[in-house]
Amino acid sequence: MIRISLDLMGGDFGPQVVIPGAAKALDRHPDISFVFYGLKEQCDPVLAKFPKLKEKSVFHDCELAVSMSEKPSQALRRGRYISTMWRSIEAVKTGEADVAVSAGNTGALMAMAKFCLRTMANIERPAIAAIWPTLKGESIVLDVGATIGADAQQLMDFALMGGAMARALFEVERPTVGLLNVGVEEMKGQEEVKEAGRLLREANIDSLEYSGFVEGNDLGKGTVDVVVTEGFSGNIALKTAEGTAKQIGEYLRAAMSRTLLARIGYLFAKSAFDMLREKLDPSKVNGGVFLGLNGIVIKSHGGANAEGIAAAIEVGYDMAKNGLNQKIENDLKKYHAKRLPPMGPEAA
């Protein structure tokens, strides 16, 4: 049984969409049980429509919900201990749940997750990892926006955590890892990225295969299993790709409705277009994974529909089922054990 704590009030639509999303996820994975955190008055009428879900869940009424526009510091001050967001995270800390899922505001969720769960030993900063659809399948890209900037050691940590996530998700033993850069030649790029490349090459880590630098166009190709970058560039890459996909979708729609012949062609090829639409549907690949905390938290898009919420829940389900955090902790331990001088003061 995978126990998922869910913030019912998160996202642009709150329980109206989060609860149906949970129902979908449960349909597909009967071994889920839910711990819900919500405002009773708003949730009860929706929950009543999903008796099967109600049966597989425990509901906790909370005092308040964090709004989508609240600043992280304000959300933390106002919502600590008592908000649906905080309490769904706390359930992971207390062991009531294996993973927390929220579609609430990213900054607030990260601030609360850090405050409540704390970062893992040897990890300075958490990262947000995105699952990126590629021509070969899927890759993991991190950090897509937890923090701006990262030094070489932090990029190294991201590589280790991303590698562990790839092993949890893709069933590869030694995932390939690339550092996002502006050129494949060694002399180009940010100092931190170059230094991280040196660290990764020298560390020669068992749990991942360092493949060198990759560029923006390698993301869609799926050149490597894990792409590592700091949060500013990572967030810009993610949003640029989403924007480009939407833009091309618009072009396609416009082209297909322009002439009668095109419209007829569209009807013939409708199943092909449906397949394509499915492929480009952002709700199919929803769910940013917070890595580096003592507990797994999944962030869904705020604007996700029920299908998107279900996808985010399923990411959490996979992560918990495949022991993501155990994998990360093991990998970190091995790496740091190798790194510390034997019998040195830090090893004591």
Add this chain to the structure above:
Amino acid sequence: MIRISLDLMGGDFGPQVVIPGAAKALDRHPDISFVFYGLKEQCDPVLAKFPKLKEKSVFHDCELAVSMSEKPSQALRRGRYISTMWRSIEAVKTGEADVAVSAGNTGALMAMAKFCLRTMANIERPAIAAIWPTLKGESIVLDVGATIGADAQQLMDFALMGGAMARALFEVERPTVGLLNVGVEEMKGQEEVKEAGRLLREANIDSLEYSGFVEGNDLGKGTVDVVVTEGFSGNIALKTAEGTAKQIGEYLRAAMSRTLLARIGYLFAKSAFDMLREKLDPSKVNGGVFLGLNGIVIKSHGGANAEGIAAAIEVGYDMAKNGLNQKIENDLKKYHAKRLPPMGPEAA
């Protein structure tokens, strides 16, 4: 007459593609005259096939061509004064040409352009500006890879230069300018970006309208006329968008050939698909503009076909015809005149 100096040896295919590209550009703009720099033996046989082009051009035989893989420092050492790349840039300096175009390696081209033309007064660093196709038409994005990192004043300079380019290209009087960031709220983002936002707001510049922060997904939407960012993020955004467009093109191809019905539909809608292909064709929007130098240099994609080369030449043609550098110089002068204390020592 717009005089264009062209490096015939640049790009993955050299004169085989650059010369036919020049012929296409001349067909469409009979008021172009060319100054060619190439290796005679390789160029003569190709040029012989384009008598009209030959008539409208002067050919200069050079000693060497810079290779696509050469490091900038090496290219500069080896190719200064004597390479086709250097000499095509030099033609702008001496006034023989209004603009230089090369499909050669970006790092070498930028190094030579800086060395030969020098940066404009009041500009610390040049930038590479890309013309970005959007749902509304086109935007300008800079810097897409001239240098990594930029402080607030440099971002401000990019805004001024990008604004001038937008006025030269789009026939708007006061282009809108946004700073690429990870969130629209004022508290998010890199320090330099926030500081640049303050500078832009306070400067209240006549030649542009500062619209605040934009995110990666605003690029494809065309939210603003000019998007300003430092070269690392800009390059990653550009390549990510190109990669995503290719990826979706692949999905579409696969979907349309999967079933008989889809293939029939494709035939009906062929003209619509052709329109779409044209829209996504990278050769249609080829040509990075080097801004901030005492002379205009256009960088074409190395892998461009003849159509792509023609597009890059046409970007140069437009820039020269619309007095890009005069516009930039005027805007900079106005901005700095406002900024300096009247009668202060710097104003002397």
